[in-house]
Amino acid sequence: MAETRARVSHYLLLWLLLAPALLWLFGLIVMPHLDLALLSFRERVGPGEYAFGLAQYRTFFGEPLYWDVFVRTALISLVATALTLLLAFPIAWTIAKLTRGRLSALLFAVCLIPFWVSETVRTLGWMILLRETGVLPGLLVTLGLTEAPIEMLYHDATILVGLVYTSLLFMVVPLYGSLESLDDSLIEAAYDLGGNGLTVLRTVVIPHALPGITAGCIVVFMLTLGNYLTASLLGGKNSLWFTEQIYTQFITRFNWEQGAAFGFLLLALSSAMVWLGLRLSGQRFSDVMSRT
Amino acid sequence: MVETLDKDLEAKALLKRFGAHTAVDALSFSVKRGSFFSILGPSGCGKTTLLRMIAGFIEPDSGDLDIGGRSMRGVPPNRRPVNMVFQQLALFPMMSVGENVGYGLARRGVPRAERDRKAEAMLERVGLPGSSRKRVDELSGGQRQRVAIARSLVLEPTLLLLDEPLGALDLKLRERMKIELKQLQAAFGTTFVYITHDQSEALVLSDQVAVMNSGRFEQVGTPQQLYYSPATPFVAGFVGANNRIDGRVSALKGDCVDVTTAEGWTVCGQHHGALAAGDAATVFVRPEVAVLGRNVDELALPAEAPVHQGIVESLLFDGANSAVLLRECRTRAEFRVALPQTGRFADLKVDETVLFSFAPDRAVCFAGAARHG
Numbered sequence: 001m002a003e004t005r006a007r008v009s010h011y012l013l014l015w016l017l018l019a020p021a022l023l024w025l026f027g028l029i030v031m032p033h034l035d036l037a038l039l040s041f042r043e044r045v046g047p048g049e050y051a052f053g054l055a056q057y058r059t060f061f062g063e064p065l066y067w068d069v070f071v072r073t074a075l076i077s078l079v080a081t082a083l084t085l086l087l088a089f090p091i092a093w094t095i096a097k098l099t100r101g102r103l104s105a106l107l108f109a110v111c112l113i114p115f116w117v118s119e120t121v122r123t124l125g126w127m128i129l130l131r132e133t134g135v136l137p138g139l140l141v142t143l144g145l146t147e148a149p150i151e152m153l154y155h156d157a158t159i160l161v162g163l164v165y166t167s168l169l170f171m172v173v174p175l176y177g178s179l180e181s182l183d184d185s186l187i188e189a190a191y192d193l194g195g196n197g198l199t200v201l202r203t204v205v206i207p208h209a210l211p212g213i214t215a216g217c218i219v220v221f222m223l224t225l226g227n228y229l230t231a232s233l234l235g236g237k238n239s240l241w242f243t244e245q246i247y248t249q250f251i252t253r254f255n256w257e258q259g260a261a262f263g264f265l266l267l268a269l270s271s272a273m274v275w276l277g278l279r280l281s282g283q284r285f286s287d288v289m290s291r292t
Numbered sequence: 293m294v295e296t297l298d299k300d301l302e303a304k305a306l307l308k309r310f311g312a313h314t315a316v317d318a319l320s321f322s323v324k325r326g327s328f329f330s331i332l333g334p335s336g337c338g339k340t341t342l343l344r345m346i347a348g349f350i351e352p353d354s355g356d357l358d359i360g361g362r363s364m365r366g367v368p369p370n371r372r373p374v375n376m377v378f379q380q381l382a383l384f385p386m387m388s389v390g391e392n393v394g395y396g397l398a399r400r401g402v403p404r405a406e407r408d409r410k411a412e413a414m415l416e417r418v419g420l421p422g423s424s425r426k427r428v429d430e431l432s433g434g435q436r437q438r439v440a441i442a443r444s445l446v447l448e449p450t451l452l453l454l455d456e457p458l459g460a461l462d463l464k465l466r467e468r469m470k471i472e473l474k475q476l477q478a479a480f481g482t483t484f485v486y487i488t489h490d491q492s493e494a495l496v497l498s499d500q501v502a503v504m505n506s507g508r509f510e511q512v513g514t515p516q517q518l519y520y521s522p523a524t525p526f527v528a529g530f531v532g533a534n535n536r537i538d539g540r541v542s543a544l545k546g547d548c549v550d551v552t553t554a555e556g557w558t559v560c561g562q563h564h565g566a567l568a569a570g571d572a573a574t575v576f577v578r579p580e581v582a583v584l585g586r587n588v589d590e591l592a593l594p595a596e597a598p599v600h601q602g603i604v605e606s607l608l609f610d611g612a613n614s615a616v617l618l619r620e621c622r623t624r625a626e627f628r629v630a631l632p633q634t635g636r637f638a639d640l641k642v643d644e645t646v647l648f649s650f651a652p653d654r655a656v657c658f659a660g661a662a663r664h665g
Contacts, residue, residue, distance in 0.1 A: 183382065
């Protein structure tokens with residue numbers, strides 16, 4: 001009897017402790033998504049009259065602009081993820097392997113400090129640097145490299161720069177974790193057995209760091225794919241970013257059905273990319289998630 | 293010329309400093325082809341630095357290193373005819389056993405089929421046939437050890453360096469691996485350079501042992517030479533068990549000297565180097581050199597050997613290595629005597645008074661008072 005009561009109170013406690021998380025999960029994530037899903041399958045047949053239908057999805061595939069923007073967003077996000085990985089790897093390597101103690105902590109802080117200010121301020125900072133009357137074009141003129149100041153904003157390259165800058169920390173942290181746990185003697189052993197820098201990287205360092213690399217890439221890809229601010233501020237009106245299309249549908253056109261469908265397409269895309277990334281790198285989702 | 297051909301490793305005034313600390317102090321030595329050479333020393337004596345210089349991970353500040361008759365100055369570790377077995381073995385966990393063994397061959401551009409064949413053959417030679425597909429973490433500690441050695445030996449190096457590879461194993465396995473290592477070295481005929489702080493490993497395994505202390509070699513010799521005729525007080529204290537008696541020279545008698553401790557106990561030993569009356573001196577006596585007796589006749593020693601009297605402090609039973617800890621009656625100085633294996637003193641009791649003695653020519657006496665290692 002007492003045992004049963006103890007068990008009941010044990011479960012009660014467990015559910016009570018889980019309650020805030022579950023409420024949050026259901027109330028703020030699952031419910032709105034279910035609602036949006038229903039919304040995306042709704043079709044307007046007359047004033048105030050709605051029916052179930054696939055019209056929103058048909059519009060997406062039928063209108064080349066939407067489809068092109070979708071593919072473009074995916075491709076630029078992929079490139080941004082790759083660039084972030086290339087840039088973050090040497091940084092993480094330096095912090096994890098080449099420096100010790102205070103210097104290593106200092107380097108970490110240097111990576112972190114830009115995140116103390118809001119993303120808006122950081123992006124506006126880039127605009128001050130890159131706009132036609134800004135710091136960098138002015139400097140190029142002063143140095144005599146260009147005759148007149150060039151507009152550096154509103155290019156795809158500008159969007160990439162902004163995205164990589166915003167994502168860098170989210171790549172450095174998981175990479176640092178996986179490189180830090182690599183035993184130095186494995187690297188030495190690989191050299192000792194005749195490896196050179198490149199083969200040691202390929203055969204020992206990367207296989208060891210793969211869960212961290214995958215984790216970082218997933219996080220960065222999702223962040224860039226769903227990024228709104230950097231793309232619209234640095235890319236301007238013609239940046240053709242998919243989140244902008246969603247924003248337009250919801251806010252400008254007040255077409256919630258279309259916006260919901262776009263949102264679900266973006267969710268499908270990022271899920272598919274994560275699945276593909278895991279398959280290609282041969283990693284398990286749970287292993288990778290424990291690294292982020 | 294013949295002489296240099298016979299050496300696989302020759303160090304010439306090898307020097308390495310870290311800041312103000314001299315890790316390896318102008319060392320010169322050579323290792324004969326096909327021999328098992330150990331470097332024995334306490335932690336911090338510079339043996340790891342020396343090994344890493346041979347492997348090429350650390351550049352010496354000055355001096356030169358010849359391996360297989362070729363100078364290794366400026367040669368990176370991946371181009372040296374040397375391979376290393378790391379302390380924690382450093383097997384690649386992301387690869388199978390076969391891939392681990394074939395790793396070096398792959399780096400040399402050996403085609404896959406030949407690589408697999410050679411790796412399998414090498415695994416068979418170290419007693420692990422058919423395990424090339426296994427994962428590294430499926431192997432036991434001893435098997436991993438053999439894979440680590442196979443991974444290096446498959447490259448047929450001039451020199452195999454071993455950095456305390458038995459340190460991570462438990463005692464029983466360590467004893468067995470000692471024998472296996474010696475057999476492997478004999479079977480392959482490769483020159484082994486082995487570093488350890490465990491004197492028993494060095495004595496059991498080696499043809500030659502260098503005892504290292506503060507960046508220098510105290511003595512290089514066969515295990516027997518180190519044990520029976522240590523050249524310095526450090527070697528006498530570090531290699532094997534020894535009774536150490538510090539005092540001053542009270543009398544010179546030919547080859548032997550009398551040394552009297554501050555408390556007034558006089559012992560006799562054979563001196564090394566010049567000693568004069570009044571000099572500080574240290575006598576080392578091995579526990580098995582001393583004999584026990586309940587009366588003078590039982591000691592059965594030459595008449596000139598001084599007889600001492602002691603009280604049994606404690607009995608240290610350890611099978612064949614059993615010993616008794618005595619205190620000299622007058623001065624309370626501690627002295628350890630090995631118990632004879634005949635079981636003659638099996639009935640010895642604590643607080644019993646016994647006689648003990650040792651032949652002066654089997655005790656060594658050094659000048660000065662060097663600290664015990």
